[in-house]
Amino acid sequence: MALPKVVFVLGGPGAGKGTQCQLIVKKYGYVHLSAGDLLRDECKKPDSNDGALINKHIREGTIVPVEITCRLLENAMRENMAANSSVDSFLIDGFPRNKNNLDGWNEQMGGKCKLLFTLFFDCSEDTCIQRCLSRGEAGSGRTDDNLESLKKRIKTFTDSTKPIIDHYAQLGLVRTVSACGNPDQVFEEVQKVFDAVLKQ
Numbered sequence: 138m139a140l141p142k143v144v145f146v147l148g149g150p151g152a153g154k155g156t157q158c159q160l161i162v163k164k165y166g167y168v169h170l171s172a173g174d175l176l177r178d179e180c181k182k183p184d185s186n187d188g189a190l191i192n193k194h195i196r197e198g199t200i201v202p203v204e205i206t207c208r209l210l211e212n213a214m215r216e217n218m219a220a221n222s223s224v225d226s227f228l229i230d231g232f233p234r235n236k237n238n239l240d241g242w243n244e245q246m247g248g249k250c251k252l253l254f255t256l257f258f259d260c261s262e263d264t265c266i267q268r269c270l271s272r273g274e275a276g277s278g279r280t281d282d283n284l285e286s287l288k289k290r291i292k293t294f295t296d297s298t299k300p301i302i303d304h305y306a307q308l309g310l311v312r313t314v315s316a317c318g319n320p321d322q323v324f325e326e327v328q329k330v331f332d333a334v335l336k337q
Contacts, residue, residue, distance in 0.1 A: 144254055148259065235301065261317060
């Protein structure tokens with residue numbers, strides 16, 4: 138079985154990661170794995186050993202232990218590749234979120250996949266907050282789409298995730314896209330990134 142190819146997708150809460158990932162999947166055939174969605178789904182399983190712990194971290198806006206997240210991501214990649222032999226490219230959205238995530242990924246997954254690049258959606262704090270609050274008002278059902286949780290999530294992103302983006306930037310593995318426009322405008326820039334990678 139070929140090594141899975143991975144693109145990390147990072148950006149603050151409300152930067153539009155999920156929306157853009159759906160568009161990338163449609164056009165380029167990647168499989169979208171949202172670390173947050175995998176963790177939220179795990180919480181809903183009545184027989185999960187980790188559900189209560191994951192839920193506590195989500196409510197507090199803190200980061201779930203890396204061993205749990207890596208295990209869920211690895212299982213999801215394996216299941217997708219086993220179900221469809223033509224699948225080998227994955228968007229991993231919302232991971233790695235801090236140095237512990239990065240180290241854990243390198244340790245658990247380093248030799249098991251090929252990192253193509255990190256896609257960073259750069260968006261102002263005000264825009265991120267406004268989008269998440271609108272999403273919450275529209276009934277997103279997410280327990281963290283409220284102002285109190287958002288402030289914690291933005292602080293976590295600035296303190297913990299931004300240094301990871303800087304780390305990959307030093308390795309030449311970051312492609313930055315401004316996420317302040319509407320989804321179509323942002324996707325135009327995203328397509329330039331993926332088209333350039335496909336030409337390599």
